[in-house]
Amino acid sequence: MKKVLGAVGVLLLAVGVVAAIVLVRTWSTPPLATAAPTGSYTPLKLDEGEVVQRFAGAVKLSTVSTGEAPPSTQDLDALHAYLAGQFPRVHRELQLEQVGHGALLFTWKGSDASLPPIILMAHQDTVPVDPDTRARWTRDPWSGDVQDGVVWGRGALDDKASLVSILEAGEQLLQQGFKPRRTIYFAFGSDEERGGAQGAMAIVELLKQRGVHAQLVLDEGGAYTNGLMPGVSGDLAMVGIAEKGYVSVRLSVQAAGGHSSQPPPQSAIGILSQALVRLEAQQMPARLAPTATAMFDALAPMLPFPARMAVRNRWLLGPMLISQLSKTPSGNAMVRTTTAETTFNAGVKDNVLPTVAVATVNFRILPGDSVADVLEHVRKTVADPRVTIAPGDEQADASPTSPVDGEGLRLVRETIQQTSPGVPVVPYLVTAATDAAHYVPVSTEQLRFVPYHLTPTTIERFHGINEGIPVSDYLNCVQFAAQFMRNAAG
């Protein structure tokens, strides 16, 4: 009896110790680091009407990448001519090169060649307007109308706000006599919406040939968000420190076909369906990658008590945290390589057995997993020699993760604190693809942030209907780009 009591006592003591550690860790969450010391900040004095009109003019010019082709040379030339007219000093005083298919590389030479350069990125192309939804646009998608405090049009958010604001910031800084200490590149791809092969990748090749290695690239892929993070209210500056990889896998089954009156036990459709059911049922394992832990560390002070307890005690509650995250599509995308079955084609007639069935499964790869890991997982999970498995041509491993204590994130954080004081900076994993990933061979850090505001409503404008950006956000993009250059190269 004594022994039993002794064992119970030890158990209770252990539970007590664990509970104490959990509570102490939860209560000792470091406060928000929103007031770190920063250098001085004087906003640019802008003629806002003119600045906004210069931007709206670029939105009026269609530069669409479709499934088949990047924007035409003619469309890109028209945009280039417009930008040259609006930003004459940038075009006169910086070196400008056209690279690949109409990509633009501006070089603003720094005075100190020993400092690694920085690269500000954006892309010139936009997605098309879906003809099926065209009627739901309240204005012409290429009107560039400025109404109700918003600049409307395809590409206003993605990504011409970033593109034009960088040029505007450069023009304003030149007018002030700003001379960068380190070299600043403006690198503007032309086919980001198609993967960047003829734009960003061509610029990267050129920089490689020249032996350029930048400290950082700053691209799209993060923003101020509000209402997109469950349990947290107020603005958050979500800065992408990595992006997921990509591969689509084609599964196909060949069969004898024939009349449906005397079918075999399984048709091509049945065999393929079984493989697809297995892939959904058994997904790649979930884990907290460094991108997720960096995000939770930043969010911890803002989370309600139970969530804070879980993220502050990942040593104990990690598995519970992962299982909770896995329950929502956005949380699940954060903790694992996702499996999305996207196409299925088979059969021609109700009384004919199909001779072939084909499906596509799209995987978005978590940092730490690779394309090879995905293919291995598919083979093992399907485990059926009747199913042929073939990866698509478009493949990318997940990007490396930029350090949370690196110079790049420090500069981004400082600029955010100056231009939007008090907004917490949250590093995170971008689940979509950006051109920034191509720059890994020529830069130490790749960061993704454009300072406009996204809410559950406005995020739908991305690639969506009635795309537009508030004037205040656009002006903030100009201030941010200028201040970032001053902080990084002043």
Ligand SMILES: [Zn+2]
């Ligand atoms: Zn974009």
